[in-house]
Amino acid sequence: NAGVTQTPKFQVLKTGQSMTLQCAQDMNHEYMSWYRQDPGMGLRLIHYSVGAGITDQGEVPNGYNVSRSTTEDFPLRLLSAAPSQTSVYFCASSTGPISNQPQHFGDGTRLSIL
């Protein structure tokens, strides 16, 4: 009963380093998305995907890349980490873009950039 799995749960990086946040879901969901959550800012959409091979930008895409080679996986890459990217990152999935089914969230990755 895994649902949406995010790894790692915590990470500390130095400015300029790169890394990949992993997200996997086992519910055969078409729609996957990445959000960042900062104090007082709510959840902001970084990138999303409506199916394998299709990705698009959200509200705050700069500094992040994504790919969707399989239905299950949707990794988020930080190209050159900056302190402004210190945040909690959530991956979510749902059955489809026009579905009334809710998005299911992973437990989050808490990322600190020094």
Place this chain on the structure above:
Amino acid sequence: GQNIDQPTEMTATEGAIVQINCTYQTSGFNGLFWYQQHAGEAPTFLSYNVLDGLEEKGRFSSFLSRSKGYSYLLLKELQMKDSASYLCAVKPGRGSTLGRLYFGRGTQLTVWP
């Protein structure tokens, strides 16, 4: 752009009733979701409204008026464990925003004994 507003903070006492409001202005409308998020945890789904009216789920109810761009979440018989942030999210459902979910900043509810 999409605009979703909800109060930043609310407080209430155990056993009471609290109403958390959400107003929205979006390009099209394809549903409104309420999520609960405890500190340090992921958001979890509470309710969904796409038609006008009230949806009831145990102690929680959610109301929608599409003509007014307004929703509320009603929590009855409050318990200490209801202390959490409540997130209003709207799915605009038109053009390039199809499928995307836009979140308000969340309402932090504190329940006192």
